[in-house]
Amino acid sequence: MFRPSLIIRRPHARLYQPSHRPHLQLQLRHAHAQQGRPAYKPLPPRQSSRMTNWLYFGALWFTMVGVGSWVTYYFNEESGSKKSATSRDTLLRPMHFIPASLSASEECSDPDTRLITLTLPPGAVPDPKDPIFNPIWSVWIKDDDIMTERPYTPLEGIDERGRMKFWIKKYEKGEVGRWLHSKKVGNRIELRGPLSTWLWDDNKWDEVVMISGGTGITPFYQLLHAKLLKDPTNVPTKTRFTLLHSSRRLVELPPAAILGPLLSASKAHPDRLRLSLFVDSTEGPAHPSVGASDVQVGRITTGTIERALSSDSGRSWWRSLLGVGSHSEPLEDKKILFLVCGPESMITAIAGPYGRNFSQGVVGGVLGSLGYKNHQVWKL
Template identity: 40%
Template sequence: MLSLSCARSRALHASIKSRTVSSHSTGETRKGFWGSKQGYAVGGALGVSTAIGIWAWCKADKDRPLSIHSFSPVTILSSENTGSNTKLVRLKIPDRILPDISFPPPIWSVFVKDSDIQIERPFTPLEGASEDGALDLWVKKYSDSEMGRWIHSRPVGESVEIRGPHQTWAWKEDTWDRVVMIAGGTGVTPFHQLLHHVFSKGTKHSPVEFVLLHAYRSMDEIPPPAVMDNFSKWSKTNPNKLKISTFVEGETSGSYQDGKVTESAIREALATDDRSRTLVLICGPDRMINALVGPKTWDGSQGPVGGVLGKIPGKFEVWKL
């Protein structure tokens, strides 16, 4: 998501301040409101307020509580390679602002700002925030993504700016009987956050049944061991509440299935009592989402259900993260 840069504020200010409105009548040019003294005053005020707003966006306040409306500095505690293009990055929220933060239920994210070129992108913490203010982000570096490359290049101990939390989707336990989660690559992070909340927060007797179908292009791209170990532990201790299938292209050893998330796997996950309230959540690359459930609309809204899910009869709802 692109945002106005600090460098553009001067140009924006100047364009607002110098704007005039004119019309032509009988060969004469007449000044409108923007050409009058009052117009220059209003234009100047608009320019100043716009510049101040952009300056506030660009400037992080180290003592301001973490907020969705402004950036706060956090420290990189660790940055560990988990594959050739992925890293597990741990951020630390300062103790002085931690008590003032109220984190929502899953699923939520934080926006990280690239201070070099003033862009931001949301990332979903793997487990929410720990009691001491640690946030774990699993970040992939894409060839066409400046944000991923920037985070991968930051050294341990450096300060970065974040804002949030931003509620991506609100978990309500009493709304669903079954939740089917379909993920590709780092798109599994919101589902790890949700399952961590359900199975690690003393709610082992949740009435909801969960099914996770997650896929990767190679073993190099699977989640870090801590994530995979959690999936294994939660499914073994809650066999009637959590079923997990992992798909890795070209891999058939152990508990992995070769290929991508298939239509048959989705049909099996959805096979349940017609009276049950079933939700399908999906997160991953656009190509996968388009093929399985159809794309979002141009403005980012959900759009109709298409693709593989659009052909499967049954009573269920779909939400594209």
């Protein structure tokens, strides 16, 4: 997901794909002009008398006034519907950029990342209950300076006031991430969306295991926020979630705004959510809300997946997940899904490389060695 090869560089022409509506309006005007032509056709010559002339000019006058009134009325009505069509166009939509305002930009313990909040203008806020906002989705944010766009994941979706919060990383030579970090509160940022990243089904999986690295946690946080964190009293799915997240150092772990709710939910509902954090090393600057005792040191391997799934479980959950000691159901029939998102090297180590042309490729890496098949693994 965060591999540079997935960065979609669209031709500029597509960024400015004009609305089809002005074109339609032009067509309508043109059509009416053509329809109007016969009204100006010279009438056939007649035998005239004074009375006939009066009747003739009277009828012509009424016709012209009538046609004129109709045309005026029609175009006024048209412009009314055009107005509402235009305002509908300002809703957040995939085909049109709309202006949002940067309403917050907060530093994180990792100086390469920021929590950025963008707010849509009131007329642009879509209905958050629209199924199109079913997790997992993202928006394209446009860097106005170089006319380049990148997808980013609203952590908590979109609220009724049009706010979307993002955890965004900047790269040393990266374009849009650095540009976003440089923006100040009040600045205008253009975006379009939603872009459905991956479709979720409340009833499809018994277990969903998410494995992320760095900002690859954002789609998983979005999913968990929608299904568990937002309203723990009304959880629409029976799926049990496990999140295994790794960062290089403590300081690079996600900010408290992300880890706090996850840690609380995993403590309050261990039967619904398990969370394990991994770092390469505990040396270096501290993280404000996570200490060395809260993390495991090392990469995610076969052993760490097994251990994470079995940790504090007296109910042998991991045994059924991994098929250990269970002969009743073949592993590939289990309703378990692994979602993997992060740097390409991590995705390859956990689930094998992507295939050609952005296809999923076969399952390899740790999950391949555990026996999981393509329908049980998705590389975001």
